[in-house]
Amino acid sequence: MSNAYNRPDQLSPELRRRVLDTARRLGYPGPDPVARSLRTRKAGAVGLLLTENLSYAFRDPAAIGFLEGLALACEDAGTGLLLVPANPEREDVASVHRAGVDGFVVYSVPDDDPHLAAVLERPVPTVVCDQPDLGTVDRVGIDDRGAMYELARHLIGLGHRRIGVVCMRLARDRNDGFVTPDRQHAAHFHVQRNRLSGLAEAFSEAGVDWSQVPVVERFDHNMASGASGAAQVLDRDPQVTALICTSDVLALGAMTEAARRGLRVPHDITVTGFDGIRAGEEAGLTTVRQPVLEKGRAAGKLLLDANERSRPRSVNLATELIIGKTSAGPRGGVEERWFGP
Amino acid sequence: MSNAYNRPDQLSPELRRRVLDTARRLGYPGPDPVARSLRTRKAGAVGLLLTENLSYAFRDPAAIGFLEGLALACEDAGTGLLLVPANPEREDVASVHRAGVDGFVVYSVPDDDPHLAAVLERPVPTVVCDQPDLGTVDRVGIDDRGAMYELARHLIGLGHRRIGVVCMRLARDRNDGFVTPDRQHAAHFHVQRNRLSGLAEAFSEAGVDWSQVPVVERFDHNMASGASGAAQVLDRDPQVTALICTSDVLALGAMTEAARRGLRVPHDITVTGFDGIRAGEEAGLTTVRQPVLEKGRAAGKLLLDANERSRPRSVNLATELIIGKTSAGPRGGVEERWFGP
DNA sequence: TGAAAGGACCGTAACGGTTCAGAACCAATT
DNA sequence: AATTGGTTCTGAACCGTTACGGTCCTTTCA
Numbered sequence: 001m002s003n004a005y006n007r008p009d010q011l012s013p014e015l016r017r018r019v020l021d022t023a024r025r026l027g028y029p030g031p032d033p034v035a036r037s038l039r040t041r042k043a044g045a046v047g048l049l050l051t052e053n054l055s056y057a058f059r060d061p062a063a064i065g066f067l068e069g070l071a072l073a074c075e076d077a078g079t080g081l082l083l084v085p086a087n088p089e090r091e092d093v094a095s096v097h098r099a100g101v102d103g104f105v106v107y108s109v110p111d112d113d114p115h116l117a118a119v120l121e122r123p124v125p126t127v128v129c130d131q132p133d134l135g136t137v138d139r140v141g142i143d144d145r146g147a148m149y150e151l152a153r154h155l156i157g158l159g160h161r162r163i164g165v166v167c168m169r170l171a172r173d174r175n176d177g178f179v180t181p182d183r184q185h186a187a188h189f190h191v192q193r194n195r196l197s198g199l200a201e202a203f204s205e206a207g208v209d210w211s212q213v214p215v216v217e218r219f220d221h222n223m224a225s226g227a228s229g230a231a232q233v234l235d236r237d238p239q240v241t242a243l244i245c246t247s248d249v250l251a252l253g254a255m256t257e258a259a260r261r262g263l264r265v266p267h268d269i270t271v272t273g274f275d276g277i278r279a280g281e282e283a284g285l286t287t288v289r290q291p292v293l294e295k296g297r298a299a300g301k302l303l304l305d306a307n308e309r310s311r312p313r314s315v316n317l318a319t320e321l322i323i324g325k326t327s328a329g330p331r332g333g334v335e336e337r338w339f340g341p
Numbered sequence: 342m343s344n345a346y347n348r349p350d351q352l353s354p355e356l357r358r359r360v361l362d363t364a365r366r367l368g369y370p371g372p373d374p375v376a377r378s379l380r381t382r383k384a385g386a387v388g389l390l391l392t393e394n395l396s397y398a399f400r401d402p403a404a405i406g407f408l409e410g411l412a413l414a415c416e417d418a419g420t421g422l423l424l425v426p427a428n429p430e431r432e433d434v435a436s437v438h439r440a441g442v443d444g445f446v447v448y449s450v451p452d453d454d455p456h457l458a459a460v461l462e463r464p465v466p467t468v469v470c471d472q473p474d475l476g477t478v479d480r481v482g483i484d485d486r487g488a489m490y491e492l493a494r495h496l497i498g499l500g501h502r503r504i505g506v507v508c509m510r511l512a513r514d515r516n517d518g519f520v521t522p523d524r525q526h527a528a529h530f531h532v533q534r535n536r537l538s539g540l541a542e543a544f545s546e547a548g549v550d551w552s553q554v555p556v557v558e559r560f561d562h563n564m565a566s567g568a569s570g571a572a573q574v575l576d577r578d579p580q581v582t583a584l585i586c587t588s589d590v591l592a593l594g595a596m597t598e599a600a601r602r603g604l605r606v607p608h609d610i611t612v613t614g615f616d617g618i619r620a621g622e623e624a625g626l627t628t629v630r631q632p633v634l635e636k637g638r639a640a641g642k643l644l645l646d647a648n649e650r651s652r653p654r655s656v657n658l659a660t661e662l663i664i665g666k667t668s669a670g671p672r673g674g675v676e677e678r679w680f681g682p
Numbered sequence: 683t684g685a686a687a688g689g690a691c692c693g694t695a696a697c698g699g700t701t702c703a704g705a706a707c708c709a710a711t712t
Numbered sequence: 713a714a715t716t717g718g719t720t721c722t723g724a725a726c727c728g729t730t731a732c733g734g735t736c737c738t739t740t741c742a
Contacts, residue, residue, distance in 0.1 A: 002730055003691095011690065029464040034384060034441045035728035037375045038697050044439040045423060054416040058399075058409035068399035075395040075426045078433070080440060082386060083422040085415060092419070098385040099421060100375045100441050123370045343700055344721095352720065376698035379727050 005031055037100060045080035046303055047101035049119055051109040054085050060221060061249065061277040063107070065292035066129070070105060072293075073300025086115045088172065093118040103303045105129065110172050110188035125306035127299045130191045133314050138302045140295055140315040144191050147288045147319040148198030151272060152244075154286075154321060156206045158329045160242040160270060163208075164233035165199065165215040166226060166254060167192050167246040174219040177232070181211055195246045195274065214240070218250070226253020227260075230271075234261065241270060241330035248273035248280035248287055255283065255326070266328035276322060286327035289320045346372055378441060386421035387644055388442035390460055392450040395426050401562060402590065402618040404448070406633035407470070411446060413634075414641025427456045429513065434459040444644045446470065451513050451529035466647035468640045471532045474655050479643045481636055481656040485532050488629045488660040489539030492613060493585075495627075495662060497547045499670045501583040501611060504549075505574035506540065506556040507567060507595060508533050508587040515560040518573070522552050536587045536615065555581070559591070567594020568601075571612075575602065582611060582671035589614035589621035589628055596624065596667070607669035617663060627668035630661045 003010040004019040011019075037043045048070065050057060057063050074081045079102070085095050086109075096118040104119045108130040119126055126137040133139050155163070170179065170187035184200075187193035200210045216232045218225035229250065230243055234257070243258070245251035251273030255265055263269045273280050276289025298315055344351045345360040378384045389411065391398060398404050415422045420443070426436050427450075437459040445460045449471040460467055467478040474480050496504070511520065511528035525541075528534035541551045557573045559566035570591060571584055575598070584599070586592035592614030596606055604610045614621050617630025639656055 002728095006730090015691075030438060030462065031730095032379075032728050033439050034375060034378045035697090036439070036730075037441055038373075038379050038699090038727090039729045039731085041697080043375060043441065044436070045441075047421075053412075054422065055409045055412040058405050058412060064399050064405065068396045071394075071396040071399060071424065074424075075428065078426055078436060080388075080426060080436065081395065081424040083412065083415075083424070085419055085421060087416065095385070095419065095421065097371060098374050098377070100378055100384065100386075121370065343698095347700085356721080372700095373698055376727090377700075379698080379729090380700045382727080 002031065034100070043100045043102050044078075045082045045101050046074060046300070047082045047084045047096075047099045047104045047119075048107065049084050049086055049096065049104055049109065049115055050107040051086070051088055051113065053087060054083050057083060061279065062247070062275045062292050065277070066107060066296040066299075069293035069296025069298070070300045071296075073297045073304060077300075077304045079304065084115075088113075096122070103127070103306065105299050105303055106131065107299075108189070108191060111190065112172070112188050125303055127303045129295060129299050132190045134312075136312060138306070138313045138315075140298045140302060140317070141190075142290050142295070142317050142319050144194035145198040145201075147290070147321070148195040148246075148274070149202045150321050151274075151286075151288055152199050152202030154323065155242055155244070155270065155272070155327065156202060158270070158327065160330055161203075161206065161208055162237070162240050162330075163203070163213060163242045163244055164230075164237060164240040165196070165213060165244045165246070166229035166233060166250050167196060167215060167217055168221050168250065169219045170217055175217050176219055176228075177217065178236075179215040179217045183217075184215065192246055199244060221247065221249060223249055223253035223256065226250035227257040228253075230254035230257040242327070243269060243271045245271065245273050248275040248277045248285060251285055251287065251326075252279060252283060255285075265326050268331055270327045270330070272327055276320075280324075281322075284325040285322075286324040287322050289322050291317050291319075343372065375441070384441045384443050385419075386423045386442050387415060387641070388423045388425045388437075388440045388445045388460075389448065390425050390427055390437065390445055390450065390456055391448040392427070392429055392454065394428060395424050398424060402620065403588070403616045403633050406618070407448060407637040407640075410634035410637025410639070411641045412637075414638045414645060418641075418645045420645065425456075429454075437463070444468070444647065446640050446644055447472065448640075449530070449532060452531065453513070453529050466644055468644045470636060470640050473531045475653075477653060479647070479654045479656075481639045481643060481658070482531075483631050483636070483658050483660050485535035486539040486542075488631070488662070489536040489587075489615070490543045491662050492615075492627075492629055493540050493543030495664065496583055496585070496611065496613070496668065497543060499611070499668060501671055502544075502547065502549055503578070503581050503671075504544070504554060504583045504585055505571075505578060505581040506537070506554060506585045506587070507570035507574060507591050508537060508556060508558055509562050509591065510560045511558055516558050517560055517569075518557065519577075520556040520558045524558075525556065533587055540585060562588065562590060564590055564594035564597065567591035568598040569594075571595035571598040583668070584610060584612045586612070586614050589616040589618045589626060592626055592628065592667075593620060593624060596626075606667050609672050611668045611671070613668055617661075621665075622663075625666040626663075627665040628663050630663050632658050632660075 004016050082101055084099050091114050093114050096115055103125040106128045109116050128139050130141050170192050184196050204210050214233050214236045216229045218229045243254050245254055251271050254271050258265055258269055265271050273285050273287040345357050423442055425440050432455050434455050437456050444466040447469045450457050469480050471482050511533050525537050545551050555574050555577045557570045559570045584595050586595055592612050595612050599606055599610055606612050614626045614628040
């Protein structure tokens with residue numbers, strides 16, 4: 001029976017025809033994929049776990065790029081891509097247990113996410129993205145710390161010393177406001193923690209007291225958050241000469257807030273982002289470009305040729321500092337001093 | 342055993358603890374989701390079939406919106422979303438057979454797509470989007486014909502009689518060039534067929550010989566296609582006063598081509614789109630807005646409360662004609678004549 | 683003509699859970 | 713002491729497929 005469908009060479013055409021005929025007559029709907037998966041131990045799909053609601057995957061430009069790359073790898077291998085619902089509010093780990101997949105890709109979730117723990121307990125290969133190296137599973141990411149350090153050096157070179165920062169959520173709890181040094185250090189999102197630490201290092205080296213730098217956190221990741229975060233920084237210290245955002249989306253929001261206050265970018269204030277999304281490019285944003293599509297594709301490739309117990313691999317992709325037209329020397333001209341006598 | 346995990350009330354806490362303990366000691370990784378699916382006849386996921394490569398879902402703005410809506414419905418119901426790979430080049434129906442899902446959403450595939458046929462043969466509920474009403478499964482879509490008719494009336498009112506059309510692929514075979522009336526009529530993509538027929542009706546009523554109107558087809562759906570399609574129309578008839586595109590993406594491409602030729606929009610030439618995507622809105626595109634997100638959400642809802650053999654439902658969502666700043670009266674001023682004596 | 687070889691076909695045992703019937707046990711009632 | 717009622721626990725059947733090994737029949741060659 002199974003052979004009639006899947007292995008036509010194993011039986012005579014005549015019998016095959018007869019089997020298929022009676023199958024149709026009996027209303028047999030074809031082999032059941034679930035039963036097949038049980039028997040063959042192959043689900044033909046990889047699962048994707050991300051920190052946000054499912055639909056976030058289609059709202060955030062960077063996530064979309066990542067998913068496109070991952071989908072590219074999947075279609076090459078002919079496997080499906082299962083988006084696993086993981087509501088960050090509830091600790092609904094059941095969805096991870098219910099997912100019939102051959103492996104997981106975990107995209108930027110907090111270190112202490114119960115869903116991540118649930119994935120790691122399942123006996124399937126896993127690739128984590130934008131996470132610390134767990135040592136036990138494959139990883140792909142970038143050097144967030146180094147990239148942000150480089151961006152900070154650029155701003156320091158321009159003369160900026162009095163800055164403000166708007167970052168994405170640092171932990172699972174909502175904290176829309178200023179961030180204590182403790183919270184920065186203990187941040188559960190690897191990416192944010194490293195970007196902040198890159199900034200802290202560069203500015204500390206340049207003689208800035210990092211503990212005095214206003215760092216504002218936003219739970220939701222969209223332009224409105226960037227705008228309100230920038231507003232909070234500017235309210236606290238109207239003298240800042242640069243707003244450093246840990247994502248392009250936040251930076252674009254910050255620019256609308258600057259405009260609302262009549263501040264010209266970059267003449268009155270410098271704004272920078274991180275990611276290198278299309279909309280940022282169009283706005284001429286100074287940022288760090290990271291290859292989001294390649295990241296997704298690399299994650300898929302890593303997962304799909306998980307060569308039986310090779311040691312866990314760790315891939316770092318290259319980033320590129322993009323100096324756009326949203327960064328310049330601080331108003332009043334430290335720039336002049338820079339090139340002066 | 343199963344009870345220890347899923348039905349704690351069915352056994353004493355003491356036994357439960359003992360079972361779980363020895364399970365852990367034996368390295369038991371928890372219940373296997375596939376076996377569970379087999380037994381319970383629930384996969385906990387819905388499948389999405391679309392006409393393009395998997396990654397297309399993350400490249401096309403309208404598709405992204407649709408998926409966001411679908412994901413929204415899925416996360417409400419706590420089900421996963423499985424993207425089924427369906428390479429349009431190869432007739433690889435196996436991926437449909439292998440998908441362990443509780444239902445399918447089929448998004449804008451050609452009438453004669455073998456993947457669609459394979460889905461319909463599977464004994465699971467199905468919702469088709471942007472497809473003709475099959476009578477046997479649920480459907481959600483818009484009145485493509487009526488919406489395009491309305492857009493055409495707007496252009497006719499402005500005085501346009503000499504027009505050109507750029508449309509998306511009409512069938513599974515690649516035909517990057519002019520479209521015969523036969524091919525228009527026999528188009529296998531419901532959406533494109535209806536949009537063209539809405540145009541044909543309106544312009545025929547206005548005294549235009551539709552068979553003389555240059556209609557150019559493009560297989561790939563991106564801005565480059567819109568640009569080259571527009572070029573082909575303008576090469577054939579440089580006198581056209583309006584370029585009607587069957588999607589915003591094509592229209593944006595057409596506008597770049599117009600700019601390249603030094604034609605000002607709308608003064609020298611009118612360009613219109615269809616969909617109502619963000620980038621079009623920013624460009625002030627005259628278009629038909631359709632609620633892509635709502636469409637996805639409606640499809641998901643329909644699928645997820647498939648109430649046991651109710652008659653197949655058919656949902657039409659409302660569209661809205663958006664008159665932007667890319668449409669105006671034809672150069673040389675039929676507009677004047679229009680308002681003249 | 684008989685043995686060996688090969689091909690076509692068929693029956694059965696997992697795969698790993700869930701479910702349900704009924705056994706075993708204990709306590710309370712008649 | 714026997715019946716009843718209730719709870720906890722055990723075992724077996726079933727979900728639908730694929731892998732495997734065995735039977736049977738046909739062909740080939742000594």
